[in-house]
Each structure stands twice: as structure tokens, then as C-alpha cells.
Amino acid sequence: MKPLFDFLIKILILSVVLWGVIFWGVNEYGFDIGSVFTAWIMIVANTLVGYLLFEYAFEKSQSVFLKVVLGGLGLRLLVLMALVAFFIVRDLVSINEFVVSFFAFYCIYVIIEILGYQKRNKQKKRVA
Numbered sequence: 565m566k567p568l569f570d571f572l573i574k575i576l577i578l579s580v581v582l583w584g585v586i587f588w589g590v591n592e593y594g595f596d597i598g599s600v601f602t603a604w605i606m607i608v609a610n611t612l613v614g615y616l617l618f619e620y621a622f623e624k625s626q627s628v629f630l631k632v633v634l635g636g637l638g639l640r641l642l643v644l645m646a647l648v649a650f651f652i653v654r655d656l657v658s659i660n661e662f663v664v665s666f667f668a669f670y671c672i673y674v675i676i677e678i679l680g681y682q683k684r685n686k687q688k689k690r691v692a
Contacts, residue, residue, distance in 0.1 A: 567687060571615055571680040575608065578676060582669075599657040603666035606647055610640050611673040615680050622684060 582604075590597055614636065621632035648666065651657045 567680070567684045568615070568619060570683065571676075574676055574680070575611065575673075578672070579604075579608065582672070595661045596658040599662040600665040602651060602657055603662050604669055606644060607666065607669040607673050610644055610670075611677050613640060614677050618681055618684070622688075 586597070586600055589595065617632050617636040621629040624632070648662075651662065652659055
């Protein structure tokens with residue numbers, strides 16, 4: 565459980581820093597915080613699900629690992645696309661703030677997810 569705890573701590577620290585910057589930006593530039601929060605929730609949930617799928621499949625055979633991780637990636641992207649389309653079509657968010665923050669959060673959090681994968685792989689190599 566230690567790699568999962570480390571991953572959650574990194575997500576928490578990153579989120580606190582990002583929200584500090586976001587609240588500064590709201591005071592300076594006055595954009596829609598609800599749209600940014602919606603994008604952030606979607607990306608954090610996506611990242612957590614991705615890492616949990618990786619943890620589940622980590623000790624499995626290679627074929628199961630690939631099915632879970634790559635199949636999960638495809639399914640997660642489909643769900644994200646459907647949610648983005650839903651929010652934009654229903655006009656529930658400010659499109660500019662939502663799209664920009666969605667892509668920014670995705671780029672940042674996918675790096676954290678990959679670093680979590682790498683750290684977990686390094687821990688397995690040390691044990692072996």
C-alpha cells in the first residue's frame with residue numbers, strides 16, 4: 565500500500581499548489597471557477613482510476629496487465645470525451661475556461677501518473 569499512499573500524497577500536494585495558483589488567477593483575471601473545478605474533478609478522478617488499475621494489474625500476467633491498463637486507458641478516455649461533450653452541449657460550463665483548464669490539468673496529472681508507474685516499477689526491481 566505504500567506506493568499508493570505516496571501517489572496520493574503527490575496528488576494532494578500538486579492539487580494544493582495548483583489551487584493556490586488558480587485562486588490567485590481568479591483574483592487577478594476573474595475567470596469562472598466552477599468550470600475549472602469541473603475539469604479538475606474529472607482529471608483527478610481519471611488519474612486515480614488509472615493508477616488504481618495499474619496497481620491492480622501490476623502483479624498479473626503480461627496479457628492481463630496490458631488488457632487492464634490499455635483497455636482502462638481507452639475506456640477512461642471515452643468516458644472523459646463523453647463527459648466533456650455533455651458539459652459543453654448542455655452549456656453547463658464556460659467553454660474557454662473549461663477546455664483550457666481540462667487540457668492543462670490533463671497534461672500535469674498524466675505526468676504524475678507516469679511518475680507513479682515508474683516509482684512502482686523501481687520498487688519491484690529493488691525487491692527482486
